[in-house]
Amino acid sequence: MSKRILLIAGIGALHLLSSKGVFGQVKTDTVEPFLPRETVTKGWYVVIEPDSAFDDYCRRLRVAREKDPEWFREYARNHQGETSAPYDEHFGVGKEEYEHFLEPMNQYREVKRLEIKIQRSDQKGVTQLDFRGDNLLLTNVAVTLEDKTVKTPLDILPKRDFVDVQKASLPPGRHRGLLFVTSDAKIGATKRRESLFIGELKDKNSGIIHYAINTPGQVKMIYIEFAKE
DSSP states (O other), X not given: OOHHHHHHTTTOOOOOXXXXXXXXXXXXXXXXXXXXXXXXXXXEEEEEEEOHHHHHHHHHHHHHHHHOHHHHHHHHHHTTTOSOOOOXXXXXXXXXXXXXXXXXXXXXXXXXXXXXXXXXXXXXXXXXXXXXXXXXXXXXXXXXXXXXXXXXXXXXXXXXXXXXXXXXXXXTOOEEEEEEEOOHHHHHHHSOEEEXXXXXXXXXXXXXXXXXXXXXXXXXXXXXXXXXX
């Protein structure tokens, strides 16, 4: 059972966030509206990882459930169908941390933040973004607009979905845009999964690029945020 499932099991639904955002909500199948427009754009490169404090939080919540399972079953019955689960001391955790970890993006922490330069170049239907900074997990991305793929230093990723997040699952906030993911066949062959999201933050005038590499026993995650004109 995942940590997130463990967190909400027997407690009820999570709080819902408003869907109102800065940007329009029209679905698109191209990344062009989300790319930096200038030849050189300043950005922030941020490394994130699961917060170890959330592991301890889940442990204490699990201990409380094992100590009084009947109370948790009754609590779940009483609050079934509600859009929020009110805090109770039976949870075995503090009210502030309970409300903090109800937000999925708070289950991650920022490890490193660097100011970088994003350099854009365009040639024959391909837009390349080069990220200028030291010790970066992601150094460049080439977007082929016609066949809707992106090339990272490791692979060519096909477009998977248009994503419109109403509740932020990762820092820095709610976002919308296009997701590119390693093909299922290649995941099976290489045991490596890359995901790249290119879009915008819904509550802020910023572009966002999320990138993750998942290999057996290890996940590395970063995001790049830049101001939109």
